[in-house]
Amino acid sequence: MPTWFYPVLEGVIAFFLVAGGxxxxxxxxxxxxxxxxxxxxxxxxxxxxxxxxxxxxxxxxYFRATTGHFSFQEMLVSIFLFITxxxxxxxxxxxxxxxxxxxxxxxxNVPERLEVAxxxxxxxxxxxxxxxx
Amino acid sequence: xIKPRSRLLPTPMLSVLLLIVWxxxxxxxxxxxxxxxxxxxxAIPILTYRFWEPQPDLQKPWRLISYFLRVIMDxxxxxxxxxxxxxxxRAKFRPAFVRYPLELEEKFPITLLSSTITLTPGTxxxxxxxxxxxxxxxxxxVEDEQELIDEIRQRYERPLKEIFEC
Numbered sequence: 001m002p003t004w005f006y007p008v009l010e011g012v013i014a015f016f017l018v019a020g021g022x023x024x025x026x027x028x029x030x031x032x033x034x035x036x037x038x039x040x041x042x043x044x045x046x047x048x049x050x051x052x053x054x055x056x057x058x059x060x061x062y063f064r065a066t067t068g069h070f071s072f073q074e075m076l077v078s079i080f081l082f083i084t085x086x087x088x089x090x091x092x093x094x095x096x097x098x099x100x101x102x103x104x105x106x107x108x109n110v111p112e113r114l115e116v117a118x119x120x121x122x123x124x125x126x127x128x129x130x131x132x133x
Numbered sequence: 134x135i136k137p138r139s140r141l142l143p144t145p146m147l148s149v150l151l152l153i154v155w156x157x158x159x160x161x162x163x164x165x166x167x168x169x170x171x172x173x174x175x176a177i178p179i180l181t182y183r184f185w186e187p188q189p190d191l192q193k194p195w196r197l198i199s200y201f202l203r204v205i206m207d208x209x210x211x212x213x214x215x216x217x218x219x220x221x222x223r224a225k226f227r228p229a230f231v232r233y234p235l236e237l238e239e240k241f242p243i244t245l246l247s248s249t250i251t252l253t254p255g256t257x258x259x260x261x262x263x264x265x266x267x268x269x270x271x272x273x274x275v276e277d278e279q280e281l282i283d284e285i286r287q288r289y290e291r292p293l294k295e296i297f298e299c
Contacts (some may be wrong), residue, residue, distance in 0.1 A: 010232060021213055023216065026215075026216045026219055026220060027215075029219055029220070030215070030219040033219055034219070034226075036228075038228065038257070038271045039226065039228055039271075039273060041257050041271070042215055042255070042257055042273050043215065043219060045211055045251055045252070045257055046208070046211050046215050046251075047212050047215055047216060049208070049252065050208060050209065050212040065141075069160075071160055072157035072158075072160055073157065073158065073160060073258070075157065076154065076157050076158060082248075082252065083248070083254070085251070086247065086248035086249075086250075086251035086258070087248065088254055089251050089257050089258075090247060090248075090251065090257075090258055090259070093257055093258075093259035093260065093271060094260050095261060096259075097259060097260050097269075102229070103230075104226075105230055106226065106227065106228060107228040107229060107230065108227075108228075108229040108230070109229055109230045109231065109232070109278075110230055111230055111232075111260070111269055132177070
């Protein structure tokens with residue numbers, strides 16, 4: 001690679017690092033600023049993903065430039081993150097709905113009642129039997 | 134539980150995926166790593182296939198690529214929007230829960246759709262009704278619910294439906 005190329009690369013890496021840091025920071029700021037649990041969930045589930053993604057991007061470019069071979073681990077980390085972050089958010093909000101956490105007063109259509117899975121009778125029968133002496 | 138077509142490779146796609154992930158984790162394609170990866174790719178599905186549910190076949194796998202590119206673009210836009218809402222002290226929030234009627238029926242496409250909804254602008258999927266027909270979505274700033282439903286239907290659900298079911 002020509003020598004003038006390295007400052008450009010450094011600039012790109014710096015850009016990704018700063019952007020990643022900013023997104024992660026704003027996501028965390030959302031945790032303190034937004035009004036209720038459901039709204040706070042938006043911050044970490046989106047911004048943090050892209051924040052970490054940007055940092056990993058910078059890391060990938062850096063190691064490609066310094067060691068000369070491509071490193072795939074960063075790609076894996078971001079793929080795993082993209083898979084797990086939405087699932088976590090879904091579980092958290094599902095738990096919150098079951099707990100009937102109070103939503104912000106402006107929220108429309110708060111689900112009043114969630115249907116609960118009926119337990120199969122066999123399980124009940126077994127558990128009641130096992131409680132007998 | 135799935136019905137394996139062959140005893141050695143009950144889930145061929147999973148095996149290939151495991152091998153690729155292993156090689157990416159090790160960051161090398163040395164023969165030793167390929168051998169170890171192949172052993173793992175054969176052993177893990179044999180040990181775990183009993184827990185897997187049958188998955189719908191990919192009908193148009195190449196569509197997945199354009200789908201993922203679109204989702205990545207939307208993730209970037211989503212981040213800018215949410216950042217703006219968080220940083221702007223006078224931003225008006227119009228939060229709402231939206232009941233989204235699903236057209237998809239299989240579990241895996243629904244999982245993909247709800248993950249996409251969480252990662253894209255202003256929406257988090259909050260709850261899947263027990264019959265699997267409705268998804269309850271929490272949106273940060275929504276004006277017209279029907280508009281949001283139509284947008285998700287057009288942008289994400291239809292492509293997923295094409296990829297998996299048609």
